[in-house]
Amino acid sequence: MFFEKKVERFLEELGQKAQLPLRVELWNGRFIELSPHATVTLRINDPAAARYFLHPTLAKLGEAYVEGHVDVEGPLKDIISAAEGLSRRTDATGQGRLPLWRWAHSRRMDRKAIQYHYDVSNDFYALWLDRHMVYSCAYFKTGEEDIHTAQEQKLDHICRKLRLQPGDKFLDIGCGWGGLIRWAAKHYGVDATGITLSRNQYEYASKRIEEEGLSGRCRVLLQDYRDVPGEAVFDKIASVGMFEHVGLKNLPLYFGVIHRLLKPGGIVLNHGITAADPDNRWAPWGGGEFIEKYVFPHGELPHLSLAIREMSAQRLEVADVETLRLHYAKTLWHWAERLEQNRLRAAALAGEKRLRIWRVYLAGCAHAFEQGWVTIQQVLAFKPARAGESPLPWTRAYMYAPARDAEAAQPSEAMRLA
Numbered sequence: 001m002f003f004e005k006k007v008e009r010f011l012e013e014l015g016q017k018a019q020l021p022l023r024v025e026l027w028n029g030r031f032i033e034l035s036p037h038a039t040v041t042l043r044i045n046d047p048a049a050a051r052y053f054l055h056p057t058l059a060k061l062g063e064a065y066v067e068g069h070v071d072v073e074g075p076l077k078d079i080i081s082a083a084e085g086l087s088r089r090t091d092a093t094g095q096g097r098l099p100l101w102r103w104a105h106s107r108r109m110d111r112k113a114i115q116y117h118y119d120v121s122n123d124f125y126a127l128w129l130d131r132h133m134v135y136s137c138a139y140f141k142t143g144e145e146d147i148h149t150a151q152e153q154k155l156d157h158i159c160r161k162l163r164l165q166p167g168d169k170f171l172d173i174g175c176g177w178g179g180l181i182r183w184a185a186k187h188y189g190v191d192a193t194g195i196t197l198s199r200n201q202y203e204y205a206s207k208r209i210e211e212e213g214l215s216g217r218c219r220v221l222l223q224d225y226r227d228v229p230g231e232a233v234f235d236k237i238a239s240v241g242m243f244e245h246v247g248l249k250n251l252p253l254y255f256g257v258i259h260r261l262l263k264p265g266g267i268v269l270n271h272g273i274t275a276a277d278p279d280n281r282w283a284p285w286g287g288g289e290f291i292e293k294y295v296f297p298h299g300e301l302p303h304l305s306l307a308i309r310e311m312s313a314q315r316l317e318v319a320d321v322e323t324l325r326l327h328y329a330k331t332l333w334h335w336a337e338r339l340e341q342n343r344l345r346a347a348a349l350a351g352e353k354r355l356r357i358w359r360v361y362l363a364g365c366a367h368a369f370e371q372g373w374v375t376i377q378q379v380l381a382f383k384p385a386r387a388g389e390s391p392l393p394w395t396r397a398y399m400y401a402p403a404r405d406a407e408a409a410q411p412s413e414a415m416r417l418a
């Protein structure tokens, strides 16, 4: 009883101090209005759940919702802003924690983490991803495009940056449901191989490769990046939304594998989320803890400077960096809204708890990118062949060539000193 009163008082005080667009409905039917213009209703279902609100963080609030102790109604953006507002009351600075320990990232540990996130249900992912099932930041040219167009633009952007040519041996590390390998084989005439640790993705991608008549020049393997054999096998390598799973400890190993697999003069594009914090701190206000516990177990984000350092240490020469932070905020809002529109079906396919996790995660990450708590870059690099040569042209014009198939036929000249 004392506890319940304490929570009621805490929430009332909060209402006076913080202007949050929030109406709280308590387990006893009482309402506490935190603003005269509330757009979000938070229902606390039982007094025991009040413990989440004494020192709220994004992790605790997310957990209260995922475990069914609270329900929430209102526009997604307002819900996430209100959650941040509550967390700011607990900790004004919100500084994320330092990665004091580092996960071992053994093959077994990584496989289990990947299965947890990706082997949910292909139909569940199909409800809110685009028609190619691309599960990474899209590329917008106006910001008005739908998610299907923006993802196709992203696939082209990557293929052009890599200067894919007919006959190139192309590897996509962490290929997901195979969107990029199918696109590259179909439109750029490459021989494409994708690897993934998710059986669901492997089965889905294999089926679509066959259905689209790409067998023979496009394949997917169920394989860990550490186990791809050979040396100087590929002309071009992409890794898109995958290196977040590698772990800080294994970055030298990961970039070392890429260096081993690339032919001299070969090009790699590493597209991945990075920590905004230069010391690789987790996302603030408990956001990182929620992701670790419920979404991407053992994911770790390096700051861009560390990513570039580790690439360079493995003798990959960094040529170009593009930040896509707001592109990812927009992509995530698209996914979150599409999931909202399909909530009933999503719960039927993946279960109510998973739906709740994904609602928090998609809207929460959209907010995190919007606020600059995390960011994302495409880093283009190459394995130098000879001094005085680069496989890339003098200008960036090649990245924006108008027609993919025409460009593939007429590549621009690579840089070379006479």
Ligand SMILES: C[S@@+](CC[C@H](N)C(=O)[O-])C[C@H]1O[C@@H](n2cnc3c(N)ncnc32)[C@H](O)[C@@H]1O
Pocket (backbone or CB within 6 Å): 110, 114, 118, 133, 134, 135, 136, 173, 174, 175, 176, 177, 179, 195, 196, 197, 198, 201, 223, 224, 225, 226, 239, 240, 241, 242, 245, 246
């Ligand atoms: C966020 S998804 C991105 C998928 C795809 N690149 C896309 O853009 O749609 C991450 C991918 O990385 C793969 N992955 C993670 N760790 C891996 C590892 N150790 N070896 C191979 N693939 C891995 C997962 O299986 C998954 O396919």
